[in-house]
Amino acid sequence: MKIPIWVLFNFVVITPAFVLGIGAEKLDQSQRTERISGSAGDVLEDDPVGRLKVFVYELPSKYNKKILQKDQRCLTHMFAAEIFMHRFLLSSPVRTLNPEEADWFYTPVYSTCDLTPNGLPLPFKSPRMMRSAIQLISSNWPYWNRSEGADHFFVVPHDFGACFHYQEEKAIERGILPLLQRATLVQTFGQRNHVCLKEGSITIPPYAPPQKMQAHLIPPDTPRSIFVYFRGLFYDVGNDPEGGYYARGARASVWENFKDNPLFDISTEHPTTYYEDMQRAVFCLCPLGWAPWSPRLVEGVIFGCIPVIIADDIVLPFADAIPWEEIGVFVAEKDVPNLDTILTSIPPEVILRKQRLLANPSMKQAMLFPQPAQPGDAFHQILNGLARKLPHGKGTYLKPGEKILNWTAGPVGDLKPW
């Protein structure tokens, strides 16, 4: 059939224009944000549904619900991820009720919910709680003994993960709970070459309340006029008055070097406009404290403030999915006295690129634990991380009669039943 020539002409002329138009639009959008791809590829927006199946053990409520009932503050502090992960998994499409087809097994134990009157979690009972839970699942289901936990994962968001202590030296002494040696740990703590970070752990961000942060958003055209912003302690006067232990002296160094520098808006105040101020700042300091991780990283990412991470050898959340080197600025602790030189010598194009990466909505989503869960959020990133570890390796399933774990290892106090 003869196609009239004007139709052909229109086709030839209009379609490229259309395509170019779309391309131009994409260019406009890319002016504001940039795609994020980490070492595992462009995986932030992957959908875990269909890639793995998770079986959730039904533990008696003394391990989870009763603990939460005793203290509702567990839902809002930094370690609330364990509770929300449980709730998410219960209603998620990746959950399966048939343990035979499950790739991963989840044990809902709220080990960080034993709070002091001040709201700080005490980890002293956590090893016993964990041990008792594992004893329960190993005796009631065959799946633990089948692999000795290699296809199980646990959420341990406390300071030093499964070492279950808030003090670093004690935590190192204890090491990771021996029973969890083969399991995958989902924890906020991450530091390279540290006892409490196991190979194959998934690092997650600390919990920050999403609604509270959304409520404090200011219009994005408010000009960023603060160069460096930080609010928090420099000296932990209660526990380390002379400094040197807290934050390995890094925070004290920041204070001593930059307390009179007009570019550094740093103080120990608790202003009500903390979130708004972060949105008016170019850089936000995220130094280590007693543990290397901090919720400031999450806040900086949500508010578009470039995080300046001062923590040697830290492993940041979802390190294989998010290229933190390109998004944040890493400063060695020994370079803290030269922080102003380092920050001012970053070329403006690099800074603008970092801001574009931070503006990517999938980046912000990946740091949050919203209720109910949304696609691309931290829950899904955890599942993606677990999915990337599939299929399980050769040593996962033990031969019958083989035993690796030592059930009596660890301090004597841990062996007491809970």
Add this chain to the structure above:
Amino acid sequence: MKLSQQQNCNTRRNNSFRTTGPLDSSVDSAFKPLASFFWVVLHGLCCLISLVLGFRFSRLIFFLLFSTNTTSTTNHYTVPALLRTTSDATQTLTLQTPPVLITDTPSNRTNPATTSSRVVVGRHGILIRPWPHPNPIEVMKAHRIIERVQREQRLQYGVKNPRPLIIVTPTYIRTFQTLHLTGLMHSLMLVPYDLTWIVVEAGGTTKETAALLEKSGLRTIHIGFEERMPITWEARHRMETRMRLRALRVVREQRLDGIVMFADDGNTHSMELFDEIQSVKWIGALSVGILAHSGNSDESSSLLQKQEDEENLPLPVQGPACNSSGQLVGWHTFNSLPYVEKSATYIDDRAIVLPRKLEWAGFVLNSKLVWKDIEDKPEWVKDLDKLVADEEDLDSPLSLLEDTSVVEPLGNCGRKILLWWLRVEARADSKFPPGWIIDPPLDITVPAKRTPWPDAPPELPSNENVSGAQERREKPSSKTGRVSRARHSRSKRRRESRIADSQVSGRHAEEK
């Protein structure tokens, strides 16, 4: 996290007590009080030492004497807990530590489990550089970074494709001109968009106004208008309209592109105004706050206030009025009825200056509306030449339109007031030094009977001092225009007028 550590250490301390306790009791019960006494004495001694020498020393002693740990020696968290009571000792230590580059780590131990980590647990030094103060070059670099970031923000989130602005200002030389023009100039200098400022000056262009405009660094078109500014407000308003039309004629001739805004020199503009008017398509209307000030501050105004309180206070706003769906349905105008009897007629009257029904300042136009012969000119706009030729009194740009319903209400449909209208002028006979520069020596010098410095010598060394004092007294009287003449003595008045004449002649001489 760390608060419970104290409890921990206290329990440990109790443990240490307990370990020594049974030992003693096993030996001899008689030795028990002696042991505890000895312990108390030693503890007190160490407290005293720590008070004198500092926290660390006593802690070291304790560490060496009472290390109860059988594991590695990394555990010195326990030791400071015991001495937490000596809080004053810590203060003496903090005095010692800051200025020193502390790098001593005698108690640093590496993790027993790892070898390759850079991170060690234990006491680290607080690194302080030798000159911990800001470096000015780096501060400048940081400011440049901030500027670049803000520019990018404006590009991304601010107005896309900003159009250039054309500001039309009628002015004339008078005492308050510098005051008004400086304020307007500074507002325009802050505008982040391209700007052309058309200043129409009544009485012809003068060097003074030109000098003032030059300081702005903006692109200005300075036009002279042949007539002189009249002395009644009515006539002045009409003339200002003619001056604005003259400026629009320039826009038309030079085919200037952009958004035309009418900025009278007495008005105050907010920065959001300039962002808001970028969204106009053809013709837009804004709400103008009317500050109809009263010249006198005596009882008549307070009477007026009371009257106002009784009736509904009129909103001092002129602008578009919208219905609930955001469409223009009418106009708010300033209710000037309460003020009409007291309004000013002459420019220097000490009375309320009233605005017209709708001021020009509240409207913005797309410059294409006044161009001749453009393709997509809307039908509802009249041609500018025809209007000017008709010589009718255009009291607002609405006369340019056939159909006033096409006006776009700006500023959240007129709810946000982004500029304020105000007319303040000096007395008619007020004088001011040309260019606001005192130019000594002056021709006429008169010894002052009353100087501001009572202890100055009666015979004044130079003429300039005298004329300076005279000048200073001259200026306040001309600026405020409220000081009653009756204060000055007659002789002074004669002298002042003589000086005034000389000044005026001086000014004329300069102009020529």
